[in-house]
Amino acid sequence: MIVGSLTLCAAISLLTTTLIIYVLFSETSTFFRDVSFQEFFTGTTWRPLFEPVSFGVWELVAGTANVVLWSMVMALPVGLATAVYLSEYASGRTRGLMKPMLEALAGVPTVVYAYFAINVITLDVLRPVFGPDLPVFNSLAASVMLAVMILPTIASISEDAMASVPRDLREAGYGLGATRLEVAWRVVVPAALSGIVASVLLAIARVVGETMIVAVAAGSTPNLTLSPLESIQTMTGYMLQVGLGDAARNTVEYQSLFAVGAMLFMITLAFNIGAHLLVARFREEYE
């Protein structure tokens, strides 16, 4: 009886996945009765609300790619430098002090970052730098906050990967006369590369799925551009916009929510699975 109810608990997680897939794909299939595959996957204009309507998802995918690109440009060097410092330079005490502070960044609700993006980053930081022509809603402000949000993901997982590199490799480097930086950069980082790549994939999955920051700060104008200084709309931004509008069931607008959702689900799933495979690989290598 007890084991039976415990098994039932475990079954709930399987049921959740089944329901997610069922809900996404059943509504998506109705969506594709009204909109052709060709229009959705090859069109470059996303205009679901105004005549003539057009459902070319690339404009939303480009918006997501835009914030992924710019948040990574900022978070990757800083995250990697942090991981190298914590793993190769910092004393145990410094590490014990800095890791929790860094992880606090991951605990901040994203709606708070969203508020900062428009009220502080755009107004106090970006406008003075890029001039008053910068739109209030721009991809760069959102990317800055996304970069802060994923910094702990990159730093923490990369640091774990570097810490699991055997000491022998470092000793061999020092034995050949390499300096600490050379050992860190040319021995430890390459040896931990699969873990570092995994951290980046997980970070990308989080950026792709993040909603509040992009919905508030990046704008709501689908825009086929990778420029950080323009107003854009991401897949999640569009989904939230529909969610706010209380779209009636059986309208194309409501179904488009699930079509974009299915696309989002597949993309994050691919990045997450990639990360898990890589993590499994670096665990095997050194354990």
Add this chain to the structure above:
Amino acid sequence: MSVVPAHLEEVTLRATGAVARRQFISRISRYVLLAASLIGVAILIYLAYETLQAGASRVTWHFLTNYPSRFAERAGLRSAIIGSAWTMSFTVVLAFPVAIGTAVWMEEFAPKNAVLSFVKLNLANLAGVPSIIYGILGLAIFVRFADMGPSIMAGALTLALMIIPMTVIAAQEAIKQVPQSIRDASLAVGATHWQTVWSHVLPQALPGIMTGVILAVSRAAGETAALIMIGAFSLILYDNTSPFDSFTTVPIQIYSWTVRPANLGFQVNASAAIIVLMAAVLTLNLIAAIIRERFRRE
């Protein structure tokens, strides 16, 4: 006995040329890397300072006990705080038993076979599903199909599904760390498998499990997108009395004030609400950290 000649006594080997340059770069790198690793924390401190500047004066008793209003000075968090409290309570009650049950089954009872690996893989993937996807799941299943409307119950069920995977993973880690000797001792004196788990493994794992649960709750407490998707973005001017009421929460209120036109003065309310939300989230994280530290020493 040979004596070291005086002119050789204080020789230090000093690198020159290329080697000196490499050593210099390596010495400098420590400070460059340290500076880089402080950027994130520095930004956080700067933002916290800006928020306190903008909103601290608005955090008053009236702000906490007033309903939302068209006028920024009169608007308050009352319905949001009450809504958050209801939603969080139901989320914990729904998620806690399922998450622990799943973790206990996986660690103690499940046959070690392909089914278990599949359940594990599935949980890891669910933990990575974006919250807005849980939101549209809640919208389709709880709000529309089960006809609960945009109610507290629909919100709590949605958030419960969202936090179950991360809670299971934390609980699993905690159960794994209970030494095998404790199970052996209990089984040796004749306890059943379930008695061993219930009276020995779970109490030992409880601090770790609680830490995981608290962190999951703090994530749910700050969740906005999933709840907006189920339709919880509405003006609530009454106190919730039933789990089937419409509701709003503190993060939703922050969002609603943030997106108002800047000249109406609601940004001050947003920063005041952020102070309230962050105080709650940081308190939860602190409690989790204290529990973890206290039981690590024992």
